[in-house]
Amino acid sequence: MSIRSQLKLRPRADQRPAAPVAAKMVARGVRVSYGAKPALKGIDLDIQENRVLALIGPSGCGKSTFLRCLNRMNDTIEGCRVEGRITLDGEDVYGRTIDPVQLRARVGMVFQKPNPFPKSIYDNVAYGPRIHGLASGRDELDEVVQTSLKRAGLWAEVRERLREPGTSLSGGQQQRLCIARAIAVSPEVILMDEPCSALDPIATAHIEELIDELRANYTIVIVTHNMQQAARVSQRTAFFHLGEMVECDDTEEIFTNPRDERTQGYITGRYG
Numbered sequence: 001m002s003i004r005s006q007l008k009l010r011p012r013a014d015q016r017p018a019a020p021v022a023a024k025m026v027a028r029g030v031r032v033s034y035g036a037k038p039a040l041k042g043i044d045l046d047i048q049e050n051r052v053l054a055l056i057g058p059s060g061c062g063k064s065t066f067l068r069c070l071n072r073m074n075d076t077i078e079g080c081r082v083e084g085r086i087t088l089d090g091e092d093v094y095g096r097t098i099d100p101v102q103l104r105a106r107v108g109m110v111f112q113k114p115n116p117f118p119k120s121i122y123d124n125v126a127y128g129p130r131i132h133g134l135a136s137g138r139d140e141l142d143e144v145v146q147t148s149l150k151r152a153g154l155w156a157e158v159r160e161r162l163r164e165p166g167t168s169l170s171g172g173q174q175q176r177l178c179i180a181r182a183i184a185v186s187p188e189v190i191l192m193d194e195p196c197s198a199l200d201p202i203a204t205a206h207i208e209e210l211i212d213e214l215r216a217n218y219t220i221v222i223v224t225h226n227m228q229q230a231a232r233v234s235q236r237t238a239f240f241h242l243g244e245m246v247e248c249d250d251t252e253e254i255f256t257n258p259r260d261e262r263t264q265g266y267i268t269g270r271y272g
């Protein structure tokens with residue numbers, strides 16, 4: 001069986017944009033350390049608009065650290081130092097005028113384990129728009145909640161139970177609720193840190209389909225250990241190794257024709 005069919009790669013024409021795609025976020029020389037210990041050693045990476053970028057690599061190579069740099073989640077980790085430059089639409093996200101709370105509304109995050117707030121399904125989604133003042137009045141808030149749940153592919157399952165706790169949903173539904181919560185504040189970029197690792201194969205398939213739909217409206221960066229998943233959902237893939245970004249290319253190139261032998265070793269399962 002060819003690697004293309006093993007990885008369920010889509011036909012070439014679907015993978016390749018006809019024209020160059022604009023970079024939504026750009027990282028240059030990003031170095032991160034936790035105390036004295038370096039975790040990222042100078043990452044240069046462009047994140048293209050309305051594309052899914054998968055970050056792959058062995059455990060501990062710095063994928064999550066890099067993801068957290070993009071919306072300054074690392075700010076909350078004591079002893080974590082970030083150097084270099086990351087821009088969103090050309091603006092330095094570490095610039096003095098940037099409010100990290102506003103940044104995290106523009107660059108939302110979905111975590112490994114579904115983490116709904118201890119609130120109703122409705123309030124989980126309404127929370128962000130309320131604190132950011134994005135809806136004036138109840139009707140508008142209802143509309144935002146409904147639209148976000150629809151985009152997250154959850155509306156049909158929860159429309160009759162909006163007042164029930166978010167935690168009463170199944171794991172896969174909770175993860176879609178978390179995606180709806182991220183979408184509700186109209187982000188431009190969505191970061192996903194192994195969003196399917198706690199889910200069964202059916203819930204995983206549902207989230208993967210959703211990711212493919214969401215890229216029409218959002219730029220997505222996903223960390224995954226599952227190479228089939230990277231091949232199925234992403235158009236670009238970056239391979240990380242020991243704190244370096246070894247190569248980034250069209251997903252199909254990375255999986256069928258990697259330039260670096262470390263990438264080759266990883267995707268063929270020699271290590272990792």
Ligand SMILES: Nc1ncnc2c1ncn2[C@@H]1O[C@H](COP(=O)(O)OP(=O)(O)OP(=O)(O)O)[C@@H](O)[C@H]1O
Pocket residue numbers: 034038039057058059060061062063064065066077
């Ligand atoms: N909060 C932290 N405090 C100290 N060191 C950390 C912290 N988070 C990560 N590290 C270290 O930074 C390095 C990169 O970790 P990171 O979690 O970014 O890797 P990863 O590629 O996402 O790994 P995994 O695939 O296992 O999730 C590792 O050596 C890790 O031990």
